[in-house]
Amino acid sequence: MRILVVGGGAREHALGWKLLADDPTLDLISAPGNPGLAAMGRCEAIAATDVAGLAALARREDVAFTIVGPEGPLDAGIVDHFRANGLAVFGPSKAAARIETSKRFAKELMLTAGVPTASARTFTSTAAANAEAERLGAPVVIKASGLAAGKGVIVATSIAEARAAIASMLEGNAFGDAGHEVLVEEFMSGEEISLFAITDGTHVLPMIAAQDHKRAGEGDTGPNTGGMGAYAPVSIATGEIAAQAVDRVFLPTLAALRAAGSPFTGLLYAGLMLTRDGPKVVEFNCRFGDPETEALLPLMTSGLLEPLRAVAVGDSIAAAPSIEWRPGAAVTTVVAAEGYPGPVRSGDPITLPPTERDVLVFHAGTWRDAQGRLVTAGGRVFAVTAMGPSLGEARKLSASHAGRIRFAGRQYRRDIGWRELARQPAGA
Numbered sequence: 284m285r286i287l288v289v290g291g292g293a294r295e296h297a298l299g300w301k302l303l304a305d306d307p308t309l310d311l312i313s314a315p316g317n318p319g320l321a322a323m324g325r326c327e328a329i330a331a332t333d334v335a336g337l338a339a340l341a342r343r344e345d346v347a348f349t350i351v352g353p354e355g356p357l358d359a360g361i362v363d364h365f366r367a368n369g370l371a372v373f374g375p376s377k378a379a380a381r382i383e384t385s386k387r388f389a390k391e392l393m394l395t396a397g398v399p400t401a402s403a404r405t406f407t408s409t410a411a412a413n414a415e416a417e418r419l420g421a422p423v424v425i426k427a428s429g430l431a432a433g434k435g436v437i438v439a440t441s442i443a444e445a446r447a448a449i450a451s452m453l454e455g456n457a458f459g460d461a462g463h464e465v466l467v468e469e470f471m472s473g474e475e476i477s478l479f480a481i482t483d484g485t486h487v488l489p490m491i492a493a494q495d496h497k498r499a500g501e502g503d504t505g506p507n508t509g510g511m512g513a514y515a516p517v518s519i520a521t522g523e524i525a526a527q528a529v530d531r532v533f534l535p536t537l538a539a540l541r542a543a544g545s546p547f548t549g550l551l552y553a554g555l556m557l558t559r560d561g562p563k564v565v566e567f568n569c570r571f572g573d574p575e576t577e578a579l580l581p582l583m584t585s586g587l588l589e590p591l592r593a594v595a596v597g598d599s600i601a602a603a604p605s606i607e608w609r610p611g612a613a614v615t616t617v618v619a620a621e622g623y624p625g626p627v628r629s630g631d632p633i634t635l636p637p638t639e640r641d642v643l644v645f646h647a648g649t650w651r652d653a654q655g656r657l658v659t660a661g662g663r664v665f666a667v668t669a670m671g672p673s674l675g676e677a678r679k680l681s682a683s684h685a686g687r688i689r690f691a692g693r694q695y696r697r698d699i700g701w702r703e704l705a706r707q708p709a710g711a
């Protein structure tokens with residue numbers, strides 16, 4: 284079978300790795316791919332948002348189906364375009380992807396469906412937004428309404444900070460077009476988990492929970508990033524919480540999307556706050572999370588290829604077997620370039636250590652220069668996943684392997700999984 288993976292980050296590398304583990308005879312094409320994916324198949328130099336170019340590639344190569352990694356192409360209507368051309372594709376339509384691309388759409392849908400979430404109101408006027416922030420009181424959450432690569436959210440700990448965030452979004456250009464409408468949202472306290480479900484629009488195949496580390500610095504300090512690491516499983520996400528999330532979050536949200544005429548097929552990602560009143564939605568994403576995917580997929584013992592194929596071709600997954608997981612834990616440490624999440628320099632030569640047992644190095648921002656040397660090409664450069672019988676062992680191995688990857692200015696957090704470790708008895 285030949286398949287096409289759209290994207291070129293560590294998430295896409297992990298997807299390609301898992302699909303090849305499921306079926307080593309698979310013919311894997313990625314676009315644009317990266318040097319990690321190039322070692323497992325063929326990369327085509329077509330941008331992830333070049334929808335027409337990707338459809339032409341899928342047709343020319345007669346791929347069985349296409350998997351879309353990032354949200355950009357989904358927002359650009361790749362799924363609509365592929366389906367209109369009779370091409371099987373795993374991912375939601377542009378209209379269904381609004382669950383991620385429009386925070387306003389997502390909030391209104393959750394309200395209609397009775398899905399637990401923080402209350403929020405949308406504003407385009409600074410004065411009205413400021414008044415709402417004052418009414419709610421600090422801490423209060425200010426969000427850019429559109430896509431801002433996971434960075435358009437400010438948890439303001441004072442009203443002055445809330446006012447500054449509102450002004451920077453509505454009057455400045457801090458988040459481009461994504462920030463010209465803001466949401467002022469109630470603050471929820473608790474711990475956040477990421478829960479993914481594969482869905483045909485009606486039925487779900489939930490995964491186990493993962494936890495992301497969005498802040499740049501150790502101890503979850505410093506600026507928000509696309510994610511500096513992740514681990515799975517998360518012990519506080521008990522079976523009971525997972526069942527509540529399916530019944531109260533995933534199924535009603537999918538029903539509301541069907542009722543709105545935008546059925547969602549693909550991977551629905553719920554960012555859930557585990558509050559005293561049960562799980563509440565922080566946000567939805569319309570695709571696999573990065574770096575959670577790099578931690579989750581290596582723990583999966585059942586196949587990913589078949590459920591993705593079924594959804595891509597429009598089959599029901601009602602009778603699909605549940606996803607199975609190996610015991611133990613996985614920890615993913617992101618190795619980033621100096622200055623990330625701010626602007627970074629590209630082109631620094633990379634030295635990789637020898638491969639290690641129970642470690643997978645997924646490429647994110649890497650490139651081969653004209654001399655064929657591996658060099659940096661982005662903010663997040665690698666995602667290093669280690670597996671172990673316990674979280675502590677996986678964390679140690681992940682951090683030590685990350686530390687042996689060398690390039691100028693490399694940075695990584697050594698504390699991925701710290702919340703989970705703190706929950707475990709000493710020595711576990």
Ligand code: AMP
Nearest residue numbers: 401424433436468469470471554565566
């Ligand atoms: P988001 O991009 O929506 O996931 O938001 C980024 C981060 O801000 C989340 O990971 C949460 O930690 C935090 N956050 C967002 N919304 C809220 C909220 N209503 N209450 C508390 N924290 C929030």
Ligand code: GLY
Nearest residue numbers: 495510572573574
């Ligand atoms: N890990 C956060 C995201 O994928 O948006």
